[in-house]
Amino acid sequence: MNSSTPIEHPVLQMQNLSVRFRSFALEDISLDVRQGDYLALLGVSGAGKTVLLEALAGLVKPAQGRILLNGKDITRDKVQGRGIGLVYQDLSLFPHLTAYKNIAYPMRRRAFTGNELHARVDELARLVEVTHLLDRFPGTLSGGEAQRVALARTLAADPQVLLLDEPLSNLDVKLKGELRSVLRNIHRSGKTIIHVTHDFMEAATLANMVAVVENGRLIQHGNPEEVFRHPRNEFVARFSGIKNLFPCRVEEYSADQGLHAAYVNDMVSIYYIGRDGHKHGYVMVPQEDIIVSENPVESSAINQLQGVIREAYLSGSGMELVVDTGVPFVVAVSRQSQEKMKLQPGKEVWLSFKAAAVRFMDS
Amino acid sequence: MLHNWKTSLLFLFLSGLILLFIVAPLAGMFLQTTGAQYAETLADEEVLRSMRLTLLSSLMGVIIFGMAAIPLAYVLARKQFPGKGLVNGLVDLPVVIPHSAAGIALLGVISRGTWVGQAGEAAGIPFVGGMAGIVVAMAFVSIPFLINAARDGFEAVPEKLEKAALNLGASPWRVFFTISLPLARRHVLTGLTMMWARGLSEFGAVVIIAYHPMVTPVLIWERFASFGLAYARPVAAVFVIVCLIVFVLMRLLAGKQVASRHSEE
Numbered sequence: 001m002n003s004s005t006p007i008e009h010p011v012l013q014m015q016n017l018s019v020r021f022r023s024f025a026l027e028d029i030s031l032d033v034r035q036g037d038y039l040a041l042l043g044v045s046g047a048g049k050t051v052l053l054e055a056l057a058g059l060v061k062p063a064q065g066r067i068l069l070n071g072k073d074i075t076r077d078k079v080q081g082r083g084i085g086l087v088y089q090d091l092s093l094f095p096h097l098t099a100y101k102n103i104a105y106p107m108r109r110r111a112f113t114g115n116e117l118h119a120r121v122d123e124l125a126r127l128v129e130v131t132h133l134l135d136r137f138p139g140t141l142s143g144g145e146a147q148r149v150a151l152a153r154t155l156a157a158d159p160q161v162l163l164l165d166e167p168l169s170n171l172d173v174k175l176k177g178e179l180r181s182v183l184r185n186i187h188r189s190g191k192t193i194i195h196v197t198h199d200f201m202e203a204a205t206l207a208n209m210v211a212v213v214e215n216g217r218l219i220q221h222g223n224p225e226e227v228f229r230h231p232r233n234e235f236v237a238r239f240s241g242i243k244n245l246f247p248c249r250v251e252e253y254s255a256d257q258g259l260h261a262a263y264v265n266d267m268v269s270i271y272y273i274g275r276d277g278h279k280h281g282y283v284m285v286p287q288e289d290i291i292v293s294e295n296p297v298e299s300s301a302i303n304q305l306q307g308v309i310r311e312a313y314l315s316g317s318g319m320e321l322v323v324d325t326g327v328p329f330v331v332a333v334s335r336q337s338q339e340k341m342k343l344q345p346g347k348e349v350w351l352s353f354k355a356a357a358v359r360f361m362d363s
Numbered sequence: 364m365l366h367n368w369k370t371s372l373l374f375l376f377l378s379g380l381i382l383l384f385i386v387a388p389l390a391g392m393f394l395q396t397t398g399a400q401y402a403e404t405l406a407d408e409e410v411l412r413s414m415r416l417t418l419l420s421s422l423m424g425v426i427i428f429g430m431a432a433i434p435l436a437y438v439l440a441r442k443q444f445p446g447k448g449l450v451n452g453l454v455d456l457p458v459v460i461p462h463s464a465a466g467i468a469l470l471g472v473i474s475r476g477t478w479v480g481q482a483g484e485a486a487g488i489p490f491v492g493g494m495a496g497i498v499v500a501m502a503f504v505s506i507p508f509l510i511n512a513a514r515d516g517f518e519a520v521p522e523k524l525e526k527a528a529l530n531l532g533a534s535p536w537r538v539f540f541t542i543s544l545p546l547a548r549r550h551v552l553t554g555l556t557m558m559w560a561r562g563l564s565e566f567g568a569v570v571i572i573a574y575h576p577m578v579t580p581v582l583i584w585e586r587f588a589s590f591g592l593a594y595a596r597p598v599a600a601v602f603v604i605v606c607l608i609v610f611v612l613m614r615l616l617a618g619k620q621v622a623s624r625h626s627e628e
Binding site: 058079 | 542
């Protein structure tokens, strides 16, 4: 789903890694991260994802297993000089230092002349767009600003792998969008990133690889499409809203209502309410917001799509249908409805949903 | 909490009483000393010499012993080890034992018969009856104030900041000096001030190790014992005033640094 293609050889390898810390335990994690990968590590909060990052960074000693960086065993190496940069969820900016000094912190004066240091801080500040904030102290920065400074500070150490712990979790929708583009810029600059999140949308729109952790075990990994279309178990399937996620091209439809049209594959148009200024992105239609009918219905739902049922299968207490409208929609219906309306493969149906139910994410 | 006026009145009354208890004797001492006596005392070479000795000895104690006490405070704040409770208790020991007993105990270590004492003699810094002994005695009884304050300060620094600094490539040494110590600065400065203030007011331990050269608390005692209250009071009043001035100045200094950092934030 991402433009930059990773080179094949693994930069970071976890081999049968087990980490135990207080109540958290991660068991037998084996995972390769390739150079240039953007890996989203998905799991519910408290699944021990943070501890895994700390283990990779060397701040927590693994109970078992190995960590390899470029083929070299770094499991027992010291924290410093590992080449793995960690941005904590709470950012941990140094409160007594300005944003500038925070960013400059990893750069020992020995290795840089004053001018080089200044130029490097400046370059990083531009990358994350905090040039105007360099004289400020962390206490005076907003959440989004602090997040950027923390990113710049970790990048200043020039890590081979960048670990991000829930980087978007404390931000409002607008800031999330802005920070996503910052993260994409960083990724595009060639950094290998591991991004811990509990939000499948975040994972699907940023990462080219996802790994799902449940009860301390790695259940499934692969590219987002693969994982979400073919969830290995119920837990992975719970991130199922992702099924109706489509890359799209955007056109403004009605300015005064904020109504936009998203073209998927240039065939199907989906209307949504959102902000201007995006040409491309993703739209996501939550399964539970889609109504299935045999004929077009007169309702306030502006999105009306005709399609053919391709598949129908049991899912939990109800049914799931795959409806081909030009793009495949996955919808949930109760078994009663399925029987009453005879919703079988081959049948033509209409799908309707409100523009307000559609989520848009820029790319 | 204070719902009815009777309780409020009682609390107010007791609070006033306690404040009076602290202030009245000191105020009495200052007021009973005449201007002429102040002038005379300030011109008394023996008094001035003793005050210089007292202030300087305490300061040296803070500098020399504080160097090692701050790392200890850090270890106590950060590391978990068996017997930590015992170590914390040991740190407080100098506060709870009688200070004359502390002096006797110290004498057992630094008297001329011991290798420490002999090493001191050989190096030209005799402990017993010398400034070095005074420094040791003052530091011994006052060091818990520094250790406890600094430990509280380090405990208040989020460990994550240190982890983050390590992750950014800083050595533990650099983390301590650029993150932990600056962030605990206020507590450490308070601790240093308290240690210094406690050291210069020490009588019991000092008098046992070094009656001469005479620190001011010993001088006050000597004048009282030899000549009576009227002779001891002016020295006491002047010394208390000097201590208060220095104490207030240091508090202001520490407070200002903290305040300026807060305004930056």
